[in-house]
Amino acid sequence: MSTGALASLLGQQPFTFPGLTTIGKIVFILDMVLFLTFSSLIAVRFALKRRAIVASLHHPSESFFFGAWWVSLALLLNCTASYGVPGLGGASGGGAWLVSALRVLFWMYFACATLVAILQYYIIFQTEHLHVSDAMPAWVLPAYPFLVSGPLAAQIVKSQHDPTAALQIIVAGISGQGLGWVLALLMYSVFFTRLIRSDIPGPSVRPGMFVSAHLQIPQGFLGITSLDVGDVWLAAALPAGLFLWMVAIWFAGVTTLHVLRDARRMRFSLQWWAFVFPNAGLAMATIQIGTVLDSDGAKAVAAALTVLLVGLWLLCAAMHVRAVWRHDLLQPGRDQGVDDVNAVHDRAKEESEEEKQSV
Numbered sequence: 001m002s003t004g005a006l007a008s009l010l011g012q013q014p015f016t017f018p019g020l021t022t023i024g025k026i027v028f029i030l031d032m033v034l035f036l037t038f039s040s041l042i043a044v045r046f047a048l049k050r051r052a053i054v055a056s057l058h059h060p061s062e063s064f065f066f067g068a069w070w071v072s073l074a075l076l077l078n079c080t081a082s083y084g085v086p087g088l089g090g091a092s093g094g095g096a097w098l099v100s101a102l103r104v105l106f107w108m109y110f111a112c113a114t115l116v117a118i119l120q121y122y123i124i125f126q127t128e129h130l131h132v133s134d135a136m137p138a139w140v141l142p143a144y145p146f147l148v149s150g151p152l153a154a155q156i157v158k159s160q161h162d163p164t165a166a167l168q169i170i171v172a173g174i175s176g177q178g179l180g181w182v183l184a185l186l187m188y189s190v191f192f193t194r195l196i197r198s199d200i201p202g203p204s205v206r207p208g209m210f211v212s213a214h215l216q217i218p219q220g221f222l223g224i225t226s227l228d229v230g231d232v233w234l235a236a237a238l239p240a241g242l243f244l245w246m247v248a249i250w251f252a253g254v255t256t257l258h259v260l261r262d263a264r265r266m267r268f269s270l271q272w273w274a275f276v277f278p279n280a281g282l283a284m285a286t287i288q289i290g291t292v293l294d295s296d297g298a299k300a301v302a303a304a305l306t307v308l309l310v311g312l313w314l315l316c317a318a319m320h321v322r323a324v325w326r327h328d329l330l331q332p333g334r335d336q337g338v339d340d341v342n343a344v345h346d347r348a349k350e351e352s353e354e355e356k357q358s359v
Contacts, residue, residue, distance in 0.1 A: 117142055
């Protein structure tokens with residue numbers, strides 16, 4: 001998610017320089033390599049322990065990260081629209097086939113995101129008993145595929161030459177984004193209750209707290225002809241965007257203070273990647289606000305934040321490799337939830353073998 005978000009952010013910079021697009025494409029290609037590699041390794045894991053996949057989807061912490069796979073996929077589609085279509089000559093040139101493919105893939109993604117949000121929360125509500133004192137922003141991850149549906153729709157629509165198809169994608173993106181916002185608000189309310197009533201997360205996992213189109217609207221849309229509906233949507237979107245932008249800044253500020261307070265006691269964990277992914281979203285939101293308000297100050301802040309995020313990505317990558325090299329990750333007892341899931345698999349396997357022997 002962090003690498004894909006960084007690639008997407010580099011493709012939206014308000015201030016560019018020669019070679020920036022090439023750098024963005026390199027990060028995009030790296031993201032594809034990482035996505036395919038990690039997906040293959042996860043597939044091998046569950047192929048070796050076939051019963052573990054059910055246990056994983058029911059685990060009180062590991063199960064939430066299933067949504068991260070879909071968010072990573074959405075970011076790949078976003079970058080494909082950003083880098084791939086222009087690189088092939090645009091929608092009217094050699095990239096026409098990719099434009100059509102992205103339209104189909106968007107609807108497939110939207111359908112899958114719907115199933116993930118419904119079924120995963122159903123499993124969690126039906127079989128798990130989670131405690132407010134353990135609440136983490138990761139609890140929103142099953143809904144996160146919808147939280148990126150709006151930006152994904154906006155990026156894909158830019159190259160769509162069919163007005164009807166573009167409008168349908170915009171409406172779906174807004175609808176999915178709305179569901180994601182509501183679910184995020186509900187889950188963050190639980191997390192906020194935890195911060196007030198219980199201890200804050202440990203130093204090493206505190207970075208996870210960071211997770212905290214009008215031109216496509218045709219004349220006469222919804223049967224309204226007395227005014228330009230697209231302009232109304234834009235006027236309504238701006239204050240809503242500013243509201244959410246300030247909420248994000250508040251969460252980022254509070255989290256930063258908590259991280260800095262105990263930075264010396266932190267050791268690397270996978271939650272460190274939350275230094276990058278959610279803050280890349282904040283940077284992209286700042287770019288959009290700067291563009292709409294024609295504010296060079298906001299654009300400059302976004303550019304500075306981008307430079308900081310590149311540095312944080314390099315730091316997380318170096319610390320991640322170091323942790324694997326030192327056996328702090330990918331080792332028995334060192335990965336959250338993995339041993340629990342494996343234990344469930346082993347017990348189920350033993351019970352199955354005992355039943356066969358008794359027969």
